[in-house]
Amino acid sequence: MTKQQANWSPYDNNGGTCVAIAGTDYCVIAADTRMSSGYNILTRDYSKIIQLVDTSVLASSGFQADVRALQKVLAAKHLQYQYQHNKQMSCPAMAQLLSNTLYYKRFFPYYAFNVLGGLDREGKGCVFTYDAVGSYERVGYSSQGSGSTLITPFLDNQLKSPGPLLLPARDAVTPLSESEAIDLVKTCFASATERDIYTGDKLEILILNASGTRVEYMELRKD
Amino acid sequence: MSASQSVKKIIEINPYMLGTMAGGAADCQFWHRNLGVKCRLHELANKRRISVTGASKLLANILYSYRGMGLSVGTMIAGWDEKGPGLYYVDSEGGRLKGTRFSVGSGSPYAYGVLDSGYRYDMSVEEAAELARRAIYHATFRDGASGGVASVYHVGPNGWTKLSGDDVGELHYKYYPVEAEVVEQEMAELPVT
Numbered sequence: 001m002t003k004q005q006a007n008w009s010p011y012d013n014n015g016g017t018c019v020a021i022a023g024t025d026y027c028v029i030a031a032d033t034r035m036s037s038g039y040n041i042l043t044r045d046y047s048k049i050i051q052l053v054d055t056s057v058l059a060s061s062g063f064q065a066d067v068r069a070l071q072k073v074l075a076a077k078h079l080q081y082q083y084q085h086n087k088q089m090s091c092p093a094m095a096q097l098l099s100n101t102l103y104y105k106r107f108f109p110y111y112a113f114n115v116l117g118g119l120d121r122e123g124k125g126c127v128f129t130y131d132a133v134g135s136y137e138r139v140g141y142s143s144q145g146s147g148s149t150l151i152t153p154f155l156d157n158q159l160k161s162p163g164p165l166l167l168p169a170r171d172a173v174t175p176l177s178e179s180e181a182i183d184l185v186k187t188c189f190a191s192a193t194e195r196d197i198y199t200g201d202k203l204e205i206l207i208l209n210a211s212g213t214r215v216e217y218m219e220l221r222k223d
Numbered sequence: 224m225s226a227s228q229s230v231k232k233i234i235e236i237n238p239y240m241l242g243t244m245a246g247g248a249a250d251c252q253f254w255h256r257n258l259g260v261k262c263r264l265h266e267l268a269n270k271r272r273i274s275v276t277g278a279s280k281l282l283a284n285i286l287y288s289y290r291g292m293g294l295s296v297g298t299m300i301a302g303w304d305e306k307g308p309g310l311y312y313v314d315s316e317g318g319r320l321k322g323t324r325f326s327v328g329s330g331s332p333y334a335y336g337v338l339d340s341g342y343r344y345d346m347s348v349e350e351a352a353e354l355a356r357r358a359i360y361h362a363t364f365r366d367g368a369s370g371g372v373a374s375v376y377h378v379g380p381n382g383w384t385k386l387s388g389d390d391v392g393e394l395h396y397k398y399y400p401v402e403a404e405v406v407e408q409e410m411a412e413l414p415v416t
Contacts, residue, residue: 103253107292129227135248137230165231165372167388 011063011111012037015198016048017147018059019185020117021159022125022140026178026209029117030185031059032147032193032220034201044201044222051213052078056094056118057206061145062132063111070110073101091118095128095136102134109133113144119208138164147192147199154188178209186218193220233374237262239382240278240302245328246295246315254296258282275302275309279319287317297327301378308378330362330369337361348377352386360398363391 015036020029035046049059050071058074060067077097081089089097095116102110109132116128129142141159143151159176176184185205193200203218232244234255240262244251261281265273273281279300286296296315303309312320312327324342326334337358346354352375359373373394375386 099249099252103249106249106253106294131249133247133249135252137227139227165374165388166390167374167385 011066013062013111013146014042014064015146016061017143017145017151017189017192017196017199018048018061018113018115019143019151019155019188020059020115020127020141021155021176021181021185022117022127023178023181024125024175025119025123026181026207027057027117027119027125027127028178028181028185028205028207029057029059029115030189030203030205031061031145032189032199032201033204034199035064036198039197041201047204049204049206050075051206052094053088053091053118054213055120055208056089056091056116057208057213058098058114058116059144060112060114062113066110067112070101070112070114074098077101090121091116091126091128092120092138094118095126095138098128098130099134099136102130102132106133113148115142115144117206117208119210123210125208143188145199147189147196150192150195151188154191155184158184178207182207182216189218189220227371230371233376235383236278236300236302239272239304239378240275240300241376241378241383242282242301243299243327245297245331250294250296250315251298254282254285254294255298257285258300272304274304274306275300275311276304276306276321278302279309279311279313283313283317283319286313286315289315290317299325299327303378303380303382326358326362328362328369330359330366333365334358334362352377356387356389356394357398360391360394364395 016032016034018031029049031048033045033047035042048061049057051057052074078089098114098116111132113132114130118126120126127139127142128136129139130136141155143155182205189203200220201222203220205216207214230248234242234244236242236255236259242255258278258281262273262278282300286294294315298313300311300313310322312322312325324338326338338354341354356373356375363369370391372388373391374388376383377386
């Protein structure tokens with residue numbers, strides 16, 4: 001007697017890839033704009049990125065309905081925080097809020113693979129990477145989504161620095177400049193688009209630094 | 224989902240108590256953070272620090288109430304209270320054990336082998352740290368799911384301090400240095416005919 005299987009799933013995977021890279025005084029957050037379902041493309045022009053605070057930007061791939069719900073919950077919580085504390089949330093604070101928000105749905109998770117990027121209170125770039133139920137850590141760079149298996153080894157090769165757990169602590173190798181990081185991100189997506197069917201159409205890049213936020217776009221292959 | 228070499232598996236609950244992480248990362252992170260909150264509330268309500276016995280029981284009771292729902296937590300709570308050093312093993316099946324040495328996780332059998340053969344109750348801190356480091360290293364050598372950085376912390380009457388964090392790849396060459404091989408016969412190039 002086999003166990004009864006569900007004939008309907010509440011989840012769908014809309015594909016897509018997100019990347020974030022942190023620098024000494026900037027953060028680059030990027031995602032493609034293709035939204036798919038199975039072998040179909042639903043739209044070529046859907047943004048997976050949301051700027052929650054001046055210093056915090058969230059990029060999420062996965063099930064976009066859950067992503068949109070998650071974005072709304074975080075934006076609402078941030079508004080409440082501003083009313084209660086008379087200041088904006090810092091990026092590390094938003095990182096923990098996101099972790100807790102994800103874990104509260106531990107038994108019916110948000111199907112969202114998140115990368116949070118921004119600037120900490122000292123102005124240094126920070127990137128936080130998550131799993132679907134809220135475990136998180138601060139890293140120098142991260143990639144999530146359908147193209148992450150293609151991009152992560154490349155970023156490890158270009159950027160991998162001595163781990164944060166090492167003691168005595170070792171300095172990270174030559175930090176990238178902002179323009180080098182942007183070029184690196186464009187290269188990542190150009191390559192991922194070649195081999196991952198769910199990544200492509202257009203690349204949206206958000207650059208956060210002391211002067212504020214800037215957006216850049218790059219066309220990707222549409223096949 | 225991404226694998227990481229730098230996940231913090233030792234969670235700082237408060238300045239004199241540490242928790243280790245094995246099983247589900249989110250489950251361990253969330254419930255250890257929740258335990259830290261409960262410990263702080265205990266301090267505020269009772270005007271004294273919570274004991275390791277008490278803290279481990281708070282966590283064990285929470286995990287027991289979620290038994291069967293799929294949480295995956297295998298953790299050790301280590302701390303120092305009025306009774307001296309305390310070490311408890313707590314897991315998501317609801318188990319809670321007091322002990323002097325534990326090893327938890329997929330690599331734990333390998334670590335136990337090294338740990339049990341080298342352990343003495345009257346070891347010095349340096350000897351114990353080196354034994355722990357070797358036990359972790361050997362687990363990472365044989366278990367595919369273990370690796371990255373071996374962190375060693377010490378918990379004393381004034382709280383915990385981090386003693387070391389070594390990349391296990393480098394520990395390998397420290398424990399098994401490459402020795403120059405004695406070559407008996409060298410291959411010679413044959414003249415071209």
